[in-house]
Amino acid sequence: MKNCIRLCCVICLLGACFSVAKSTAGEPNIIVIMADDLGYNDVGCYGCKDIPTPNIDQLASDGVRFTSGYVTWHMCGPSRAGFLTGRNQASFGYYKNATLPFDPKQGLPKMETIASLLQKQGYVTGGVGKWHMGTANDQHPNSMGFDDWFGFLSGGLMYYPLDHPSYKGKYNPLKRPARWRDIHHTLPLIHNQTPVKRERYLTHELTDAGIAFMDKNSEKPFFLFMSYNAPHLDLEAPEETIANFPEDKMSKVPGVKPGARSVYGAMVYELDLGVGQLLSKIDDLGIAKNTVVWFLSDNGGMSRTSDNRPLRGSKGRAYEGGLRVPMIVKWPGKTPQGVVLDEMISSLDIGATSIAMAGGDPAQAGLHGKDIQQYMTQQSTKAPHDVLYWHTGRGQTRQGVIREGDFKLLTAKGKAVLYNLKDDLGETTDVAASHPERVRSMLARWDEWNKGNAPDLWGTPDRPYQYAEYEWLKGSQHYKATSE
Structure with a gap:
């Protein structure tokens, strides 16, 4: 009997060891860090001189930096719709930003996302930060493949709590009727369906949420989408950080005022600090060798803040400065270190590659990107694409x-x-x-x-949509029950 008990214990221990081994040596963890409106030349490894980004630069030194990394549109909403679904957004009619967050017609239709496809491969999925894909119940991240979501569902958010003295009561409460932009930027921070009390600078809050997700899920394969709001407008950063970017020390960028460049530089610096904290947590958890980390921007930088040189144009334009973005990947032991690759790749390839890494079939899932593992690891030098397409108008x-x-x-x-x-x-x-x-x-x-490609998903809204009655809105100035 004692021998049987010992044998059972040994079997259990072996099973436990196998379980841990699977989480550290099987399908890789996948982290995508997406900046918002970051200029092509606003990262040190891409040539920036006035804004230090040591952590993003280190990611490039430890991995691969792409010089022809493209997103699928030159504005936030369509670009993110393409990335999140792994399909060119024109194929389902997503041609413009969702401007009214409470209009149920605006945003993603019910469909598979990279997160839901990875769920099917056994991944736990988390998202942090900006959503901008609609607020209806069937558009909530939890309904679109994310097991855990901490962030905001609108297209932007003020960087400090709405009662911050610098706002002088402008946003709390809002005057009615409110502008669509003010509605977007004052929605609550939420954790899944629950409002979260904001206390600190937004970039800090989001970084901590990403770290908490990894702490909780490090023993199983996970996907984490770190969707930072920075350096998207409004221009806000901690005063002590702005002080490190005096106006007379900032690069002279045509069309950019020194004051705007100063605050923008502080925002990019805070973003880089967040990236550094995430990378340190990966090391602390002992999962670095089996974790793929991507970094990119959702589109080019804004003309009033960013430096996209030597590219022409900026966010909102179909020139290279609107479509070509910083893009980096690190996969320890797989990607070479410090290599620069010049062949064109697409943000759609991140989804296709992730599904392939997880053991899925990107083509069978209907994804439009390509599995570029061979190229990013340099097992093959063949260009992943001979052609890329963009639809930059509205409709067909x-x-x-x-x-x-x-x-x-x-x-x-x-x-x-x-x-x-x-x-x-x-x-x-x-x-x-x-x-x-x-x-x-x-x-x-x-x-x-x-x-x-498909016709527009939505047209001109027929009412202003100032309020909604979603559970996660309760307690905010945007909540109003239809029965009231």
Whole structure:
């Protein structure tokens, strides 16, 4: 009998060891850190001189930095819709930002997301920060594949509690009728369905939430989407941090006022500190060797704050400065260290690669990105894409972008413009006249791709949507029961 008991104990211990081994040597943990409106040249490893970003730079030194990393649109909402679903958002009609958070027509339709697909592969899924995909019950992150969500459902949020003295009572309470932007930026911070009392600078709150998620779930494969609000407007940062970025020491960026650059620099610095804390927690938990970390921005930086040079344009424009973003990945023991890769990749590839890493089939899941594990680990130097497409208008009209090798064509209002990015990264010289056949073939290729795209998901709202009665809104100035 004693021998049987000993044997059972040994079997149990072996089972426990196997369980732990699976969490540390099986499917990798996947963390995606997404900045909001970060300029291409506002990270040290991409050339920034006035804003120190040592932690993001270290991530690049330890992993791979892409110079041609693209998002799927030049504005927050559609770009995030593409990333979160792993599908080009034009395929389901997501062409513009959701401006009214309580309009049930605006935001993602009910569909699979990267998070829900990873759930099916046995991952625990967490999200922190900005959502911007709608607020209806079936659009809540918990209904879209996230087991745990800490953040806000709108497209932005004030960086301090609404009763902060610097706001001088402007936001608490709001004047009615309120502007759509003020509604967005004053929704409550929530943990799943429960409002959270805000006490500190938003970037600090979000970093701590990400750390808490990892603390809780480090013994099982997890996916964490760290969706920072910074450095999106409003321009707000701790005074002591702003003091480290005096106006006369900031880079002179055309169109950017020194004061705006100063506060923006402080915001990017605070973001970098958060990245450093997340990376330190991964090390402390002993899971670094089996954790993939991505970093990117959701679109290019704003013209009034950011430095996108040498790229032309900014957020809201279809030039490189709106679509090409900082993009980094680290996978210890897999990706080479400090390597710079120049072939074009898409934010859609992050979802496809993640599903493949988790043991799933991106193509069977209907994802539009590619599994780029071979390229990012340099087991293959073959370019993942020979062409990328963007729909940059509203609806199915011919307004978009196609990049084919070194050439990029923009079409809008019946006019096509062609640039050779190899010779002209700043998109200064239209070469369409000297390449008529290429223009025709690229337009035809874009038109063929566009046939699969959908009409607008929503039109112009017919009422202002000032209030809603969601459970997570209770206690906020935006809650109002329909029976009242």
